[in-house]
Amino acid sequence: MNFANKTIVITGASAGIGRTLAISLAQQDANLVLAARNQEALEQTVAVCTKHPGKVIAVPTDVTQPEACQQLIKKAIAAFGQIDVLINNAGIGMLTRFDEVTDLSIFEQVMRVNYLGAVYCTYYALPYLKASRGLLVAISSICGKTAVPTRTGYVASKHAMQGFFDTLRIELRGTGVNVLVVSPGFVATDIRQRALGKDGTPLGKSPRDESQGNMSVEECVRQIIWAMERRKREHIMTLKGKVISWAKLIMPGFVDRLAAATVRTTTFTQK
Numbered sequence: 001m002n003f004a005n006k007t008i009v010i011t012g013a014s015a016g017i018g019r020t021l022a023i024s025l026a027q028q029d030a031n032l033v034l035a036a037r038n039q040e041a042l043e044q045t046v047a048v049c050t051k052h053p054g055k056v057i058a059v060p061t062d063v064t065q066p067e068a069c070q071q072l073i074k075k076a077i078a079a080f081g082q083i084d085v086l087i088n089n090a091g092i093g094m095l096t097r098f099d100e101v102t103d104l105s106i107f108e109q110v111m112r113v114n115y116l117g118a119v120y121c122t123y124y125a126l127p128y129l130k131a132s133r134g135l136l137v138a139i140s141s142i143c144g145k146t147a148v149p150t151r152t153g154y155v156a157s158k159h160a161m162q163g164f165f166d167t168l169r170i171e172l173r174g175t176g177v178n179v180l181v182v183s184p185g186f187v188a189t190d191i192r193q194r195a196l197g198k199d200g201t202p203l204g205k206s207p208r209d210e211s212q213g214n215m216s217v218e219e220c221v222r223q224i225i226w227a228m229e230r231r232k233r234e235h236i237m238t239l240k241g242k243v244i245s246w247a248k249l250i251m252p253g254f255v256d257r258l259a260a261a262t263v264r265t266t267t268f269t270q271k
Ligand SMILES: NC(=O)c1ccc[n+]([C@@H]2O[C@H](COP(=O)([O-])OP(=O)(O)OC[C@H]3O[C@@H](n4cnc5c(N)ncnc54)[C@H](OP(=O)(O)O)[C@@H]3O)[C@@H](O)[C@H]2O)c1
Pocket: 011, 012, 013, 014, 015, 016, 017, 018, 035, 036, 037, 038, 039, 041, 061, 062, 063, 064, 088, 089, 090, 091, 092, 113, 117, 139, 140, 141, 142, 183, 184, 185, 186, 187, 188, 189, 190, 191, 194
């Protein structure tokens, strides 16, 4: 797939992976529709993208609101008349043990952004993706493949996302629409800094040692675009992620211990 003159809608384009994806796709002359809540940060992404030939619009959007997702797609059509790719990237994390949670709304919030936000945007974009025989992309996580302690709500939301898009892929057979689920490991963004802690407020500081074991955002985006160009069904980014799906079938207890050890050795003690 070549992205020049294609219309690509990206949620969560105000920061991290979404922002770098937008800039990389702008360099390939794509027309972009960029969504997130923070309008100022979104405009900063637009300012970088407009240095390239493709057209770019920003649509401030809270993906937890179905009407806002509908407006996002309407504005994309009003501006460009077509949608070729929808990248469901908006996401938030949570980092706390379940038995330490003091605010249960964390679970609803994470599910509404990571899962329902993707469902709503996909619902409104689908008729246009069918018309263009386009591509649906879900930025999931290794947490959509396997359990990781201190992330119950996040893991559940990414498993939901994986199940939803795997099912939709089958339903869309014969329509020309492809569905790609991308599963990154740790990527060097501020997601863990913004992650919800036990009381439902953002942690403000990553509890993880971010100096080791993170993939750069640029490498993550390079791999996402590589998978998009090939209209792959699935892209798991790390060797550990690739091996885990198989290892779980034959030694699930070992995989649990590995997940526990990974979190233990890379996480500072939370107060
Ligand atoms: N970084 C990692 O280690 C990692 C690993 C695996 C998977 N992922 C996944 O990759 C995706 C991007 O994460 P990231 O690391 O780039 O995180 P990030 O830097 O924190 O960016 C998250 C983006 O999502 C947007 N967002 C959050 N809530 C939203 C809402 N209600 N409506 C619209 N947009 C919303 C944020 O914008 P606003 O705040 O302006 O709304 C921001 O643009 C997520 O789905 C995440 O789960 C990340």
